[in-house]
Structures are given as structure tokens and as C-alpha cells.
Amino acid sequence: xxxxxxxxxxxxxxxxxxxxxxxxxxxxxxxxxxxxxxxxxxxxxxxxxxxxxxxxxxxxxxxxxxxxxxxxxxxxxxxxxxxxxxxxxxxxxxxxxxxxxxxxxxxxxxxxxxxxxxxxxxxxxxxxxxxxxxxxxxxxxxxxxxxxxxxxxxxxxxxxxxxxxxxxxxxxx
Numbered sequence: 001x002x003x004x005x006x007x008x009x010x011x012x013x014x015x016x017x018x019x020x021x022x023x024x025x026x027x028x029x030x031x032x033x034x035x036x037x038x039x040x041x042x043x044x045x046x047x048x049x050x051x052x053x054x055x056x057x058x059x060x061x062x063x064x065x066x067x068x069x070x071x072x073x074x075x076x077x078x079x080x081x082x083x084x085x086x087x088x089x090x091x092x093x094x095x096x097x098x099x100x101x102x103x104x105x106x107x108x109x110x111x112x113x114x115x116x117x118x119x120x121x122x123x124x125x126x127x128x129x130x131x132x133x134x135x136x137x138x139x140x141x142x143x144x145x146x147x148x149x150x151x152x153x154x155x156x157x158x159x160x161x162x163x164x165x166x167x168x169x170x171x172x173x
Contacts, residue, residue, distance in 0.1 A: 036074070039151070044071050045074040045075070045077035047139040047140065049081020050084075050135070052081075053081060053093070053135075054135030055132075056128060061079050061082050091117075094120060095115055096130075099112070099130070100130040101126035
């Protein structure tokens with residue numbers, strides 16, 4: 001995949017390991033899966049980051065980092081996925097889960113065009129309930145999509161190399 005472009009913008013392993021606020025993690029920061037891009041660590045990081053992006057709370061990067069360390073996922077990628085949640089995307093990201101939460105809990109809901117952060121704050125149980133359900137669903141889809149994309153990239157690379165070998169054989173003959 002095109003991870004070389006992404007890697008340029010992510011913090012390096014050394015920068016994160018030398019961060020004084022992360023010293024308490026000690027040896028957990030030495031796990032290679034936290035830093036390398038492989039199919040499993042990328043898929044796990046996608047799921048963790050997407051799930052944490054749906055959490056209606058500030059500093060979603062902290063649970064994403066803890067989840068990445070616990071489940072040995074790519075740490076910078078898990079944190080990067082959380083950035084889909086920002087002040088510009090809160091209402092579109094949390095509105096549908098809020099409506100789902102109110103529907104599942106049989107609570108009255110406010111139409112999406114009238115929804116504000118104050119109203120979401122007043123109905124925090126429905127918001128959290130819906131966000132956890134939607135977050136788990138989208139994170140699961142993200143995990144399987146990342147795995148499928150990784151596998152398709154590997155298969156296409158194998159096919160390309162096979163074609164190149166056939167072409168080289170033809171030229172040599």
C-alpha cells in the first residue's frame with residue numbers, strides 16, 4: 001500500500017519513545033507491531049482508531065494509543081485514524097448514532113437539523129449507547145476492509161511480478 005507517504009507525516013519511533021509523558025509504558029513501547037506496517041497491525045490499528053473516533057469524548061487519542069499497545073496494533077496509524085473525529089465532523093459523526101441510541105432506548109429524539117452539542121450533552125446515555133454500537137460496527141468493517149485491501153495489494157504485486165518474469169523469459173529466449 002502507499003504507506004511511504006503516510007509514514008512521512010507520522011511521528012517516528014524514537015520521538016514517541018523519548019516522549020517524557022510516555023516513559024511509564026516502558027518495554028511495551030518496544031513491541032515491533034506498534035511500529036511496523038504489516039497486515040495484522042494495520043487492520044488492528046484501523047479498527048481501534050475508527051472505534052475511538054466514534055467515542056464522544058475529548059482526547060480520543062489516549063484510548064486509541066492504549067488500545068494499540070494492548071492489542072499490538074500500529075500505534076501511529078491507530079492515532080491517525082482518530083483524526084476523522086474533529087469539531088467539524090462531530091455532528092455528522094455522532095448524529096446518526098445518537099438517533100440509533102434514542103431509538104433503541106425508546107427515548108424522544110431531536111431531528112438532526114436541530115441537533116447541537118448542548119442537546120447531545122443533555123442526552124449523553126443515548127449518545128454513548130449509539131456511538132459504541134456504531135463504532136463497533138464500523139470498526140469491524142474497517143478491520144475486514146483493511147485486511148481485504150492488504151491482501152488484494154499483495155495478490156496484485158504477485159501477479160505483476162509473475163508477468164514481469166514471463167516477459168523477461170520471453171526476452172531472453
